[in-house]
Amino acid sequence: MSTVTQKITDWADKKDGSFKRQTSTFRAVIGPDSHFLPEKGRYHLYVSYACPWAHRTLIVRALKGLEEYIDVSVVHPHMLEGGWHFVKPSDFTSNPAPVSAHNFDSFPGATSDQLNGLHYLSEVYYAASPEYKARFTVPVVWDTKEKTIVNNESSEIIRFFNTGFNESLSDKEKELDLYPEELRGEIDELNEWVYNDVNNGVYKCGFAATQEAYEKALVPLRDALERLDKLFSDGREFLIGGRLTEADVRLYTTIVRYDPVYHGHFKCNWGSIRHDYPHINRWLKNLYWNYPAFKDTTDFDHIKEHYYYSHAHINPTRIVPLGPRVDIEPL
Numbered sequence: 065m066s067t068v069t070q071k072i073t074d075w076a077d078k079k080d081g082s083f084k085r086q087t088s089t090f091r092a093v094i095g096p097d098s099h100f101l102p103e104k105g106r107y108h109l110y111v112s113y114a115c116p117w118a119h120r121t122l123i124v125r126a127l128k129g130l131e132e133y134i135d136v137s138v139v140h141p142h143m144l145e146g147g148w149h150f151v152k153p154s155d156f157t158s159n160p161a162p163v164s165a166h167n168f169d170s171f172p173g174a175t176s177d178q179l180n181g182l183h184y185l186s187e188v189y190y191a192a193s194p195e196y197k198a199r200f201t202v203p204v205v206w207d208t209k210e211k212t213i214v215n216n217e218s219s220e221i222i223r224f225f226n227t228g229f230n231e232s233l234s235d236k237e238k239e240l241d242l243y244p245e246e247l248r249g250e251i252d253e254l255n256e257w258v259y260n261d262v263n264n265g266v267y268k269c270g271f272a273a274t275q276e277a278y279e280k281a282l283v284p285l286r287d288a289l290e291r292l293d294k295l296f297s298d299g300r301e302f303l304i305g306g307r308l309t310e311a312d313v314r315l316y317t318t319i320v321r322y323d324p325v326y327h328g329h330f331k332c333n334w335g336s337i338r339h340d341y342p343h344i345n346r347w348l349k350n351l352y353w354n355y356p357a358f359k360d361t362t363d364f365d366h367i368k369e370h371y372y373y374s375h376a377h378i379n380p381t382r383i384v385p386l387g388p389r390v391d392i393e394p395l
């Protein structure tokens with residue numbers, strides 16, 4: 065088994081320098097009618113606190129009270145040669161990995177691989193599929209029974225976290241439905257443009273390899289933020305239907321990273337959330353300060369350290385900026 069070196073710039077299209085995100089490989093679901101049954105302690109979630117896609121799964125896990133059902137391992141924020149890695153457990157069970165750009169030192173909040181004591185996330189992927197050829201991304205849901213990956217696509221993981229374990233949950237947790245039948249049309253429609261222009265839009269700006277690709281990505285991002293600010297200008301607390309839905313979760317993980325990281329590191333600087341989009345800012349602050357599932361899963365140290373340190377082609381000095389003065393403004 066070898067650890068493969070992958071560069072972020074490998075995601076850029078060779079012809080026009082635009083950023084292309086890969087399609088996730090493992091797409092099964094957990095649920096009472098699935099091959100993967102919702103059993104307590106059976107599944108393990110691998111995440112990075114830095115990653116907006118993994119962050120979605122942590123928020124839904126907390127909102128649905130699934131902490132007792134699904135344990136978590138958190139990778140170190142530095143994603144260097146060899147990809148995501150864990151911190152040193154008391155003793156590694158896997159052989160010392162061949163690529164050693166780091167020494168597996170600790171970082172507050174990062175963990176070892178709680179399940180298998182592995183060095184790299186890539187080893188989790190190879191354990192599920194020795195022939196795996198794509199990128200080693202978080203989040204990953206691992207099944208301890210069949211020793212395989214159930215799913216590595218956040219948009220699907222949050223859907224089965226939303227309903228898959230309902231039979232065992234308390235009434236309050238069961239009743240929380242982040243993808244209610246009557247709002248699905250509206251949620252899907254909003255998710256689509258928010259994904260393209262905002263969630264992935266910031267990456268298209270940041271990982272653009274040409275001036276043209278960058279400018280082509282910034283314009284729709286700017287327009288989408290203006291559209292969202294207008295939407296929130298009626299004072300609504302949530303995006304759709306007057307209730308918390310997955311649309312809020314999916315938008316939050318990008319917006320909370322915007323001022324600390326995307327504005328500077330990814331050059332998404334047409335405006336900042338706090339100074340230029342007052343209504344988005346109000347919605348953001350409400351979720352962060354009033355909902356522990358959002359605040360407690362948001363770790364600004366991991367977020368800033370990851371982006372500024374890991375993308376050496378964008379920030380070769382690896383200096384992590386001290387600002388903005390506050391990560392998120394008070395209510």
Ligand SMILES: N[C@@H](CCC(=O)N[C@@H](CS)C(=O)NCC(=O)O)C(=O)O
Pocket residue numbers: 070072086088114115116117118147199200201202203216217218219
């Ligand atoms: N479609 C995936 C995307 C996940 C993703 O791209 N995660 C990034 C971190 S933000 C990653 O792990 N990248 C590793 C790499 O590029 O090698 C999802 O939404 O779950």
